[in-house]
Amino acid sequence: MPAQRTSLRHFREAYEEIMDRVKDSIDxxxxxxxxxxxxxxxxxxxxxxxxxxVGRSGLIGRAFAMRLMHLGFxxxxxxxxxxxxxxxxxxVIAISGSGKTKLAITxxxxxxxxxxxxxxxxxxxxxxxxQMADYVVKVxxxxxxxxxxxxxxxxxxxxxxxxAPLGTIFEIACQVFLDSLVPELMHRLxxxxxxxxxxxxTIE
Amino acid sequence: MPAQRTSLRHFREAYEEIMDRVKDSIDxxxxxxxxxxxxxxxxxxxxxxxxxxVGRSGLIGRAFAMRLMHLGFxxxxxxxxxxxxxxxxxxVIAISGSGKTKLAITxxxxxxxxxxxxxxxxxxxxxxxxQMADYVVKVxxxxxxxxxxxxxxxxxxxxxxxxAPLGTIFEIACQVFLDSLVPELMHRLxxxxxxxxxxxxTIE
Amino acid sequence: MPAQRTSLRHFREAYEEIMDRVKDSIDxxxxxxxxxxxxxxxxxxxxxxxxxxVGRSGLIGRAFAMRLMHLGFxxxxxxxxxxxxxxxxxxVIAISGSGKTKLAITxxxxxxxxxxxxxxxxxxxxxxxxQMADYVVKVxxxxxxxxxxxxxxxxxxxxxxxxAPLGTIFEIACQVFLDSLVPELMHRLxxxxxxxxxxxxTIE
Amino acid sequence: MPAQRTSLRHFREAYEEIMDRVKDSIDxxxxxxxxxxxxxxxxxxxxxxxxxxVGRSGLIGRAFAMRLMHLGFxxxxxxxxxxxxxxxxxxVIAISGSGKTKLAITxxxxxxxxxxxxxxxxxxxxxxxxQMADYVVKVxxxxxxxxxxxxxxxxxxxxxxxxAPLGTIFEIACQVFLDSLVPELMHRLxxxxxxxxxxxxTIE
Numbered sequence: 001m002p003a004q005r006t007s008l009r010h011f012r013e014a015y016e017e018i019m020d021r022v023k024d025s026i027d028x029x030x031x032x033x034x035x036x037x038x039x040x041x042x043x044x045x046x047x048x049x050x051x052x053x054v055g056r057s058g059l060i061g062r063a064f065a066m067r068l069m070h071l072g073f074x075x076x077x078x079x080x081x082x083x084x085x086x087x088x089x090x091x092v093i094a095i096s097g098s099g100k101t102k103l104a105i106t107x108x109x110x111x112x113x114x115x116x117x118x119x120x121x122x123x124x125x126x127x128x129x130x131q132m133a134d135y136v137v138k139v140x141x142x143x144x145x146x147x148x149x150x151x152x153x154x155x156x157x158x159x160x161x162x163x164a165p166l167g168t169i170f171e172i173a174c175q176v177f178l179d180s181l182v183p184e185l186m187h188r189l190x191x192x193x194x195x196x197x198x199x200x201x202t203i204e
Numbered sequence: 205m206p207a208q209r210t211s212l213r214h215f216r217e218a219y220e221e222i223m224d225r226v227k228d229s230i231d232x233x234x235x236x237x238x239x240x241x242x243x244x245x246x247x248x249x250x251x252x253x254x255x256x257x258v259g260r261s262g263l264i265g266r267a268f269a270m271r272l273m274h275l276g277f278x279x280x281x282x283x284x285x286x287x288x289x290x291x292x293x294x295x296v297i298a299i300s301g302s303g304k305t306k307l308a309i310t311x312x313x314x315x316x317x318x319x320x321x322x323x324x325x326x327x328x329x330x331x332x333x334x335q336m337a338d339y340v341v342k343v344x345x346x347x348x349x350x351x352x353x354x355x356x357x358x359x360x361x362x363x364x365x366x367x368a369p370l371g372t373i374f375e376i377a378c379q380v381f382l383d384s385l386v387p388e389l390m391h392r393l394x395x396x397x398x399x400x401x402x403x404x405x406t407i408e
Numbered sequence: 409m410p411a412q413r414t415s416l417r418h419f420r421e422a423y424e425e426i427m428d429r430v431k432d433s434i435d436x437x438x439x440x441x442x443x444x445x446x447x448x449x450x451x452x453x454x455x456x457x458x459x460x461x462v463g464r465s466g467l468i469g470r471a472f473a474m475r476l477m478h479l480g481f482x483x484x485x486x487x488x489x490x491x492x493x494x495x496x497x498x499x500v501i502a503i504s505g506s507g508k509t510k511l512a513i514t515x516x517x518x519x520x521x522x523x524x525x526x527x528x529x530x531x532x533x534x535x536x537x538x539q540m541a542d543y544v545v546k547v548x549x550x551x552x553x554x555x556x557x558x559x560x561x562x563x564x565x566x567x568x569x570x571x572a573p574l575g576t577i578f579e580i581a582c583q584v585f586l587d588s589l590v591p592e593l594m595h596r597l598x599x600x601x602x603x604x605x606x607x608x609x610t611i612e
Numbered sequence: 613m614p615a616q617r618t619s620l621r622h623f624r625e626a627y628e629e630i631m632d633r634v635k636d637s638i639d640x641x642x643x644x645x646x647x648x649x650x651x652x653x654x655x656x657x658x659x660x661x662x663x664x665x666v667g668r669s670g671l672i673g674r675a676f677a678m679r680l681m682h683l684g685f686x687x688x689x690x691x692x693x694x695x696x697x698x699x700x701x702x703x704v705i706a707i708s709g710s711g712k713t714k715l716a717i718t719x720x721x722x723x724x725x726x727x728x729x730x731x732x733x734x735x736x737x738x739x740x741x742x743q744m745a746d747y748v749v750k751v752x753x754x755x756x757x758x759x760x761x762x763x764x765x766x767x768x769x770x771x772x773x774x775x776a777p778l779g780t781i782f783e784i785a786c787q788v789f790l791d792s793l794v795p796e797l798m799h800r801l802x803x804x805x806x807x808x809x810x811x812x813x814t815i816e
Contacts, residue, residue, distance in 0.1 A: 008238055010391045015230055015384035019223070022380075026219055034212055050815060054408040056270055059263045059489075062693040063375070066260055069694055070370070078815060079487045081467075081674040081689045082681055085814045092815070103408050106514040110815045163387050165397045166274070166404065171267070172379060176226075179376065180219035183367050187214045193369045200370065202697045203662060203690060203704070203722045204258040204307050254611060263693075266489040273490055281489045282611060283691045285470040285671075286477055289610045296611075310718040314611045406493045407458060407486060407500075407518045416646055418799045423638055423792035427631070430788075434627055442620055462816040464678055467671045471783070474668055478778070511816050571795050573805045574682070574812065579675070580791065583784060584634075588627035591775050595622045601777045608778065612666040612715050 010163070017163040018172060025140040025173035026180075033137045037119060038181060040091065040135060042188050045073065050086045050116070052078035052107050053095035056171045061095045064178040070196040071185055078107055088115030096120070097141050097170035099127030108132055121178075123170050139177055141170025214367070221367040222376060229344040229377035230384075237341045241323060242385060244295070244339060246392050249277065254290045254320070256282035256311050257299035260375045265299045268382040274400040275389055282311055292319030300324070301345050301374035303331030312336055325382075327374050343381055345374025418571070425571040426580060433548040433581035434588070441545045445527060446589060448499070448543060450596050453481065458494045458524070460486035460515050461503035464579045469503045472586040478604040479593055486515055496523030504528070505549050505578035507535030516540055529586075531578050547585055549578025622775070629775040630784060637752040637785035638792075645749045649731060650793060652703070652747060654800050657685065662698045662728070664690035664719050665707035668783045673707045676790040682808040683797055690719055700727030708732070709753050709782035711739030720744055733790075735782050751789055753782020 041049075049068060053061040061077065068075040076083045086092065092111040096104045099122040108118050108129060120133035123141045130136050142164065186192070245253075253272060257265040265281065272279040280287045290296065296315040300308045303326040312322050312333060324337035327345045334340050346368065390396070449457075457476060461469040469485065476483040484491045494500065500519040504512045507530040516526050516537055528541035531549045538544050550572065594600070653661075661680060665673040673689065680687040688695045698704065704723040708716045711734040720730050720741060732745035735753045742748045754776065798804070 008235060008242070008388060011238060011242070011384050011388040014387040015380065018380055018384060019227060023223060031212060034215060038212070038215070052815075055405060056267050059267050063260050063263050065693050069696060075694060077693045080692045080694065081677050082687060082692065082694060083813045083815070084681060085811055087814060101408055102514055102518060103511060106510055107815050110510055114814050161387070161390065161397055164383070165386060165390070165400050168383050168386070172376070172383065175376060175379060176219065176222055179368070179372050180215050180222060182369060182372070183218040183365070184212060184215040186365065186369070193365055196369050199696055201259060201695045202699060202726050203664075203695070203719050204305055256611075269489050273492060279490060284488045284490065285473050285485045286483060286488065286490060287609045287611070288477060289607055291610060306718055306722055307715060310714055311611050314714055318610050403492055405491045406495060406522050407460075407491070407515050416643060416650070416796060419646060419650070419792050419796040422795040423788065426788055426792060427635060431631060439620060442623060446620070446623070463813060464675050467675050471668050471671050509816055569795070569798065569805055572791070573794060573798070573808050576791050576794070580784070580787060583787060584627065584630055587776070587780050587784065588623050588630060590777060590780075591626040591773070592620060592623040594773065594777070601773055604777055609667060612713055 014163040018168065021142070021164060021169045022173045022176055025169060026177055028140050029177060030138065034181075036135065037137050038184055038188065040117075040119065041073075041185060044089075044091050045189070047074075048084070048086055048090040049073055049075040050078055050083065050090065050092045050111070051075060051095070052092065052104060054101045054103050056167060057095040057097060057101070057104075057174070060171055060174045060178065061093065063175060064093075067179070067182050070199045071182070071189060071191055072195075072199065086111065086114060086116050090116040092116045092118045094118055094120050094129060094133070095122070095174060096129050097123045097167045099124040099129035101129070105129055105132070121174060139170060139173050141167060141173055218367040222372065225346070225368060225373045226377045226380055229373060230381055232344050233381060234342065238385075240339065241341050242388055242392065244321075244323065245277075245389060248293075248295050249393070251278075252288070252290055252294040253277055253279040254282055254287065254294065254296045254315070255279060255299070256296065256308060258305045258307050260371060261299040261301060261305070261308075261378070264375055264378045264382065265297065267379060268297075271383070271386050271400075274403045275386070275393065275395055276399075276403065290315065290318060290320050294320040296320045296322045298322055298324050298333060298337070299326070299378060300333050301327045301371045303328040303333035305333070309333055309336070325378060343374060343377050345371060345377055422571040426576065429550070429572060429577045430581045430584055433577060434585055436548050437585060438546065442589075444543065445545050446592055446596065448525075448527065449481075449593060452497075452499050453597070455482075456492070456494055456498040457481055457483040458486055458491065458498065458500045458519070459483060459503070460500065460512060462509045462511050464575060465503040465505060465509070465512075465582070468579055468582045468586065469501065471583060472501075475587070475590050478607045479590070479597065479599055480603075480607065494519065494522060494524050498524040500524045500526045502526055502528050502537055502541070503530070503582060504537050505531045505575045507532040507537035509537070513537055513540070529582060547578060547581050549575060549581055626775040630780065633754070633776060633781045634785045634788055637781060638789055640752050641789060642750065646793075648747065649749050650796055650800065652729075652731065653685075653797060656701075656703050657801070659686070660696070660698055660702040661685055661687040662690055662695065662702065662704045662723070663687060663707070664704065664716060666713045666715050668779060669707040669709060669713070669716075669786070672783055672786045672790065673705065675787060676705075679791070679794050679808075682811045683794070683801060683803055684807075684811065698723065698726060698728050702728040704728045704730045706730055706732050706741060706745070707734070707786060708741050709735045709779045711736040711741035713741070717741055717744070733786060751782060751785050753779060753785055
């Protein structure tokens with residue numbers, strides 16, 4: 001798309017803003033946290049995994065759950081029909097930018113009560129979800145709860161408005177982050193794309 | 205994350221590959237197609253919108269549907285509980301990388317029968333979904349149906365494996381593309397982030 | 409199906425048990441509670457309604473939500489994509505046989521915090537959900553939390569097993585109860601079946 | 613609920629109508645068809661099962677899928693996140709009152725193409741879904757496509773209106789029918805309610 005046109009200016013600025021911020025977000029993910037998460041997944045391959053998140057974070061979680069299924073994991077999504085008993089030693093991956101989403105926290109609390117390990121993916125490890133989790137991966141974003149005026153804004157009617165409203169940065173950064181884990185997991189588990197394809201839904 | 209470490213090499217390569225490919229994909233989206241899509245949405249603001257897609261494309265569609273709701277559109281998602289009658293003049297946004305997903309095509313066909321306008325978001329406008337649609341936005345990706353050996357691969361056990369398996373590029377490019385439309389729509393409709401927030405789900 | 413055959417005995421006994429117990433359950437629903445619920449729905453027709461429930465109770469809720477939509481209500485389902493802000497004066501219908509389901513309780517708590525009215529449909533109004541609700545309809549069932557030995561059992565390997573395991577009775581009684589409200593609401597609102605049909609999803 | 617009151621008359625008439633019609637519907641289910649379906653499930657216990665249906669039929673299917681999971685089956689629901697490849701020898705249970713729902717038919721067609729066996733649960737085995745299925749269980753209902761004036765109606769503004777609008781009878785009859793299969797399957801497979809409970813979702 002030629003950059004010189006002036007129409008779609010907000011679209012183009014938003015696109016650049018999103019790409020820059022997502023890059024910045026993932027560049028700041030801790031190598032130690034990623035390594036630990038990958039090792040947890042590889043080590044606990046035989047355990048059940050429950051992915052949970054509310055709203056758009058839940059959609060990101062589902063997209064990752066699909067890939068985990070393609071990789072051969074026994075993975076489920078909270079709130080869907082086929083969600084079996086989760087118990088001792090199972091893994092719960094909870095996604096919440098703010099780390100304050102009540103339904104995610106309640107679900108994480110029950111997870112801990114039944115003996116599952118909770119991995120929190122959040123921008124604010126200091127908030128409730130991160131504090132209760134056994135394991136945290138911090139993925140920066142300007143989440144929906146950000147109060148401060150962000151610098152990446154543009155003006156609407158004289159008011160600076162963000163180019164990536166609400167949880168956009170966290171959500172896309174999360175999706176890119178989780179999708180980037182897939183080739184790492186393929187490598188560690190010795191799984192080829194053909195094997196992913198064979199587990200991909202056929203009735204669609 | 206410091207680049208010099210050698211562990212997580214596949215993760216880092218995948219991340220870079222995804223970002224490069226997504227950038228490349230969106231850079232190639234036609235300005236004319238984007239403008240037309242934006243204008244259609246703005247002009248038909250009062251019409252019902254049904255978003256449909258299967259698998260991960262469906263999740264991307266849902267994430268966009270949430271934002272359309274925040275923007276004040278009457279938007280619904282195929283397959284969910286609250287999906288009303290769609291009819292003459294309504295808008296159907298169908299997302300399919302390959303443009304060959306049968307359930308998406310069947311739904312698009314019914315959409316046309318009842319008089320709705322179909323917008324296809326796809327990598328292959330020449331395939332069935334694109335051909336039947338009233339309006340197409342092409343978003344490049346290496347979709348799940350790609351047969352040819354892609355160049356962005358890495359080796360697993362001596363075999364070149366893609367760093368962004370299956371529909372990854374299309375899906376993330378779509379998500380970034382659709383999220384970049386949001387500030388453009390905010391601008392055109394004069395909607396602020398506070399207004400988005402007020403429509404955001406409160407019970408979560 | 410002729411009754412004299414001996415195969416499918418458990419199927420037939422279960423079917424009779426379910427029908428008897430469901431009839432018994434609905435016969436015991438309080439006329440006052442039903443009238444109040446109907447009047448609430450009719451009076452608050454213009455308010456948003458959010459239906460919530462976990463597991464099979466959630467499915468019953470969705471089936472009722474579809475009919476409320478056909479009746480012209482602005483109704484949404486917790487956990488689905490298009491769930492807008494719920495606030496002061498809106499109506500939340502929470503379904504839980506036990507009245508102890510934590511995610512339903514958390515959601516009901518948030519509902520109260522934002523000023524919505526909570527209607528609980530439950531077998532145990534004395535439990536947490538019923539206690540916090542503004543309005544309760546008691547629908548008897550042998551719910552999943554029943555501890556006592558039920559009398560409607562049959563023997564498996566010498567052990568008495570229920571013919572309607574877990575929440576079956578509550579769930580079917582609820583579904584019949586809620587579906588029986590539909591003609592009552594049609595009558596009160598002057599809505600014909602043709603009007604229901606016109607709101608029924610067309611793309612399926 | 614005392615029968616002598618005149619308020620809630622439509623509710624009470626609808627309730628009686630539903631119970632009578634559901635009983636009539638299940639009494640007419642063919643013993644041979646039920647036996648065959650039960651034997652298929654027992655014999656193919658190790659195969660994957662995909663349950664599919666659109667709208668309220670889909671919700672009935674999900675409720676049954678939950679019980680199949682509690683019984684130890686590998687069962688999935690079309691349209692949800694974790695739906696793996698279905699292939700040769702797997703079982704697809706398709707629910708459609710009319711047997712004409714296009715998305716259900718498309719999915720059933722793909723199922724046959726990939727070599728799965730299709731079981732249709734429908735009121736009209738002579739329609740497309742029943743005709744393509746390998747196995748049919750007919751469950752009577754007055755489905756949404758019924759054109760003729762039904763006798764179980766009441767008057768709204770001088771017009772006879774059904775007490776069980778659209779697919780109500782089929783849906784509830786299906787739910788009771790499928791739930792009545794559960795104790796039969798428990799018996800055949802030697803599964804107790806405690807075993808069901810142990811597989812029941814814990815995080816809710």
